[in-house]
Amino acid sequence: MERRNDPCAAAEVPPPAEEVAHDLLWARDLRSSLRCAGALLALLVLIDGAAGTLTDLRALLWFTLAALLFLVLCPTRIAAGEGWLTARGPLGTRRVRTDRLVSVRCLDGVGQRLVLRDTLGARLEIDPRVLVASPALWHRLDEDARVSALRGSLVCGETALRRVSERIDRETALTVFKVSGLD
Incomplete structure (x- = not known):
């Protein structure tokens, strides 16, 4: 006896929900x-x-x-998904396309800020400490910045991203040393 294909089995499985x-x-x-x-x-x-x-x-x-x-x-709430980064504050929301970044600058001063600009003209400032404390946010931004660099849209900012990456690596290493008792 020949088995017929079940039409329900052939239905496409919906893609997984985007991780934010x-x-x-x-x-x-x-x-x-x-x-x-x-x-x-x-x-x-x-x-x-x-x-x-x-x-x-x-x-x-x-x-x-x-x-x-x-x-x-009141702090801004930062969220990131594939290709975007959003900052929601009490006075509004700002969004930047991280897969279309043009520049990433680090503003030094009393409070460090990372300034992101995309090809659509959007601009977003975030505190680098947020990225240090939230590895998933950093991972999302880093992946999308690499996409921007591969596309050629990221004109300047690789140095700023490298500094943030080094800071995150340093903080992670210090945390590992403290937890293992090697500090």
């Missing part, structure tokens, strides 16, 4: 910014209340000041 890498420091940083804003609000209300000058208008002013502090301290 997220910033591992975001939740901790968000809690820290909430604690700072809350502590400021509590301190201002406590001092004003102890002085006997707390009114509804002053309480609103202190709340507004604490909310502004939270907005300043």
Whole structure:
């Protein structure tokens, strides 16, 4: 007896869902910014209340000041998938095509920033510490930057990426030494 092909068996298997890498420091940083804003609000209300000058208008002013502090301290949430990197903050979202990078620059100063630009004109700044703490994010960015370099669109930035890679390797080695007791 000849077996006939089952039409269900011939159906295509859907491709796996795209893996998205997220910033591992975001939740901790968000809690820290909430604690700072809350502590400021509590301190201002406590001092004003102890002085006997707390009114509804002053309480609103202190709340507004604490909310502004939270907005300043609120971290951006970084996520990456194949060909893109997104930064979501309280004031908006920025996205850059990492498989079409034109430049990657490292801005030194008080707070280091990695500036990514793509062929579509999009620009995104991220803290390199996010990449150091989130290996999946770094892996995604590194793979896509290599694609950009192979396509010839990455004009400048290989040095900046190499510096970040060396920093990540150094941090990983130090962590391995600490865990194994060889530090």
